[in-house]
Amino acid sequence: MNALTVAEQVSRVFAGIGVALLVATVVGYVLKVSVAQRQPHGVIDNLNARIRSWWMIVAIVGIALMFGREGITLLFAIISFVTLREFTAPVSTGRGNGLLAFSFFVVLPAQYLLVWLGWSDLYSIFVPVCAFILMPIVAPVAIHDRRLAECVPTIQLGLLICVFCISHVPALLALDIAGYEEHNLLLIVFLMVVVQSSDVLQYIWGKLCGRRKVAPAISASKTWEGLIGGIASATGIGTALFWITPFTPLEAAAMAVAVNALGVLGSFTMSAIKRGRRIKDWGSLIEGHGGMLDRLDSMVFAAPVFFYVTRLGWG
Numbered sequence: 001m002n003a004l005t006v007a008e009q010v011s012r013v014f015a016g017i018g019v020a021l022l023v024a025t026v027v028g029y030v031l032k033v034s035v036a037q038r039q040p041h042g043v044i045d046n047l048n049a050r051i052r053s054w055w056m057i058v059a060i061v062g063i064a065l066m067f068g069r070e071g072i073t074l075l076f077a078i079i080s081f082v083t084l085r086e087f088t089a090p091v092s093t094g095r096g097n098g099l100l101a102f103s104f105f106v107v108l109p110a111q112y113l114l115v116w117l118g119w120s121d122l123y124s125i126f127v128p129v130c131a132f133i134l135m136p137i138v139a140p141v142a143i144h145d146r147r148l149a150e151c152v153p154t155i156q157l158g159l160l161i162c163v164f165c166i167s168h169v170p171a172l173l174a175l176d177i178a179g180y181e182e183h184n185l186l187l188i189v190f191l192m193v194v195v196q197s198s199d200v201l202q203y204i205w206g207k208l209c210g211r212r213k214v215a216p217a218i219s220a221s222k223t224w225e226g227l228i229g230g231i232a233s234a235t236g237i238g239t240a241l242f243w244i245t246p247f248t249p250l251e252a253a254a255m256a257v258a259v260n261a262l263g264v265l266g267s268f269t270m271s272a273i274k275r276g277r278r279i280k281d282w283g284s285l286i287e288g289h290g291g292m293l294d295r296l297d298s299m300v301f302a303a304p305v306f307f308y309v310t311r312l313g314w315g
Helices: 005-034 042-065 068-087 092-118 126-141 148-168 170-174 185-209 224-240 250-275 292-299 304-315
Strands: 213-214 219-222
Touching: 005 042, 005 185, 005 219, 042 068, 042 185, 068 092, 068 148, 068 170, 068 185, 068 292, 092 126, 092 148, 126 148, 126 219, 148 170, 148 250, 148 292, 170 185, 170 304, 185 219, 185 224, 185 250, 185 292, 185 304, 213 219, 213 224, 219 224, 219 250, 224 250, 250 292, 292 304
Parallel strands: none
Antiparallel strands: none
């Protein structure tokens, strides 16, 4: 393991992110002045809005990291609450509220309590087994109209995506990896940097040279050029970050490719659900991005797979 402390390693990674954001801020300002002539410009204004939001996101994550396990677990519990609220919006009115209350105030906190306690045998099955079995039992009591068949699957899928999958990010802190004790926080940094940088770089590559659409019926903005360029660039970042992980450079590269591919699949899945609901974004919480789930869609499949692969291979 690297001789630097966890705090020093995290500081170095965040310093690199800060430099990248500073460069992006300058570029955005120059484009606004020189190209847009300080006038409204859809693409440039959206780019600058995204950059401002990333400053806020990095600051919030950095503060959570300072508080260690408690801070990270609380942050992602809040994220799960917000994303679950966005996902279940179509059934959030009327008599479905009883089932939603059970999901928000029983299932969600129980899952994160199990994660915080490190009881992996329980949090690995609590939502997809225990909660899913309880849902049809609780539903007839909580829902007295004809929406039961609509409410239960929507809330179950929301719990799976927004609570079960996302909770595997703080669950990384409980992994027992020989020679990597007290460094698990860096696994979260690795996962988040690789997956989120892939999103950003796919956007940039797509704007620079995107021509051929991947699946226009699902996502009108995704291009093959952006996809390949973003994954390749983010894989390079992941490989370069091997020193904060228990992986060799080759293993870090393989992990980066895997989580990037899963990030793309997560993004497409969530886009398909949005298309089915005929909505553009999950919300408007994050400027330039949409809702919280719009920002986390690439994490929903990547987080649990990264967790279990790391657990099986290195735990």
